[in-house]
Amino acid sequence: MEKPEIIMAPGPTPVPSEVLLAQGSPLVYHRGPGYGDLLREVTEGLKKIYRTNNDVLIFASSGTGGLESAVANLFSPGDTVIVPVAGYFGDRFARIAEAFGQDVRRIDYEWGRAVRPEDVATVLAETPGVKGILVQHSETSTGVVNDIEAIGRVAREAGALLVADVISSLGAVPYEGDAWGIDVAVGGSQKAFSATPGLSFVSISGAAWEATKEAKNPRFYFDWVQYRNSYELASPENPFTPAISLMLGMRAALRRYFDEGPEAVLERHRILSAAVKEGVRALGLDLSGEHLERAWAVTAIRAPEGIDGDELVAKVRRDHGIILAPGQGPMKGQVFRIGHLGNYDRFDIIRCLAALELTLEEMGYPLKRGSAVAAAEGVFAAAPSGLSTVLPGRQ
Numbered sequence: 283m284e285k286p287e288i289i290m291a292p293g294p295t296p297v298p299s300e301v302l303l304a305q306g307s308p309l310v311y312h313r314g315p316g317y318g319d320l321l322r323e324v325t326e327g328l329k330k331i332y333r334t335n336n337d338v339l340i341f342a343s344s345g346t347g348g349l350e351s352a353v354a355n356l357f358s359p360g361d362t363v364i365v366p367v368a369g370y371f372g373d374r375f376a377r378i379a380e381a382f383g384q385d386v387r388r389i390d391y392e393w394g395r396a397v398r399p400e401d402v403a404t405v406l407a408e409t410p411g412v413k414g415i416l417v418q419h420s421e422t423s424t425g426v427v428n429d430i431e432a433i434g435r436v437a438r439e440a441g442a443l444l445v446a447d448v449i450s451s452l453g454a455v456p457y458e459g460d461a462w463g464i465d466v467a468v469g470g471s472q473k474a475f476s477a478t479p480g481l482s483f484v485s486i487s488g489a490a491w492e493a494t495k496e497a498k499n500p501r502f503y504f505d506w507v508q509y510r511n512s513y514e515l516a517s518p519e520n521p522f523t524p525a526i527s528l529m530l531g532m533r534a535a536l537r538r539y540f541d542e543g544p545e546a547v548l549e550r551h552r553i554l555s556a557a558v559k560e561g562v563r564a565l566g567l568d569l570s571g572e573h574l575e576r577a578w579a580v581t582a583i584r585a586p587e588g589i590d591g592d593e594l595v596a597k598v599r600r601d602h603g604i605i606l607a608p609g610q611g612p613m614k615g616q617v618f619r620i621g622h623l624g625n626y627d628r629f630d631i632i633r634c635l636a637a638l639e640l641t642l643e644e645m646g647y648p649l650k651r652g653s654a655v656a657a658a659e660g661v662f663a664a665a666p667s668g669l670s671t672v673l674p675g676r677q
């Protein structure tokens with residue numbers, strides 16, 4: 283049997299066997315008590331991770347469907363929204379809003395920059411009647427984690443809704459839905475939770491529910507009100523046939539998450555991220571992006587002079603079966619990315635760094651063998667004891 287490839291890209295992330303096995307169990311019929319319990323457990327688990335008492339809805343769609351649902355439910359054609367674009371996913375959010383006829387005010391950044399709350403404040407002050415700010419928490423294409431708490435304050439002062447794409451941050455990076463006053467936050471199953479792709483989640487504040495009453499954008503499958511009404515039945519349901527198997531997998535993924543403990547999971551992400559960054563620096567490579575201390579989900583690395591990032595990624599996959607992510611957009615060929623969100627432990631990081639060393643050496647880059655691995659081990663050795671950087675149940 284061929285050995286499966288190891289994904290170290292920022293989603294989808296490797297799915298543990300418990301989750302796959304749960305997805306292979308018999309279907310739970312979606313009308314009636316069995317499914318009600320499943321829906322309730324997954325929703326309640328997500329609320330804990332979102333750190334919110336707001337409603338959380340779940341859709342059978344990839345993350346982008348959740349983003350689209352936010353635009354469809356919150357705004358009317360012609361409404362003005364501000365979209366900071368500092369990478370591939372910022373651009374996607376702007377294009378979704380444009381597709382629905384929003385008057386989109388982009389704030390363009392060089393990729394790798396963080397969104398500056400003061401820029402959002404400036405555009406808000408110049409633009410009358412802004413209904414929403416649509417922004418990434420973690421911009422996966424650059425690895426940058428934005429300060430959406432500060433952006434949320436600016437939005438609130440101006441009476442605009444803050445709609446956050448938390449698809450690659452939720453569960454991997456500190457996030458406080460209620461304390462930060464986030465109106466809408468969209469997550470996905472295939473990133474930090476290491477469930478299979480196909481579910482999106484949306485948390486919705488009271489102010490966001492109010493906005494839906496006025497919002498005239500067309501919607502049917504993603505109409506939030508239909509979902510809320512079915513969730514409020516004595517035995518919660520979905521308005522349409524849910525992705526039952528994916529929900530069984532998601533429940534298993536959340537049970538695993540809570541067994542490890544939310545704090546411990548975040549701490550593991552912090553340490554693994556630091557180990558990747560120290561390892562790469564020890565090879566003399568430069569990291570890309572602002573606020574690297576917050577970039578716990580994905581690390582963007584500049585390809586060294588004379589080496590094409592896309593070729594490096596292709597060679598690591600071909601020779602070692604490890605899938606890194608290439609640079610996107612203007613960073614194509616110039617950077618490559620290592621995803622470390624989700625079901626990873628320290629030996630995944632060490633294996634990845636070892637593969638990187640071997641590959642770079644073969645491509646003619648001068649390095650000292652073992653230096654990246656040694657630097658990562660240094661980070662693990664210095665981490666507080668008892669830290670679960672080795673996951674239970676790993677083969």
Ligand SMILES: *Cc1c(COP(=O)(O)O)cnc(C)c1O
Nearest residue numbers: 344345346371420422449450470
């Ligand atoms: C992965 C990702 C998405 C897209 O999600 P899909 O599930 O591919 O639709 C959107 N935004 C961010 C920040 C992501 O990381």
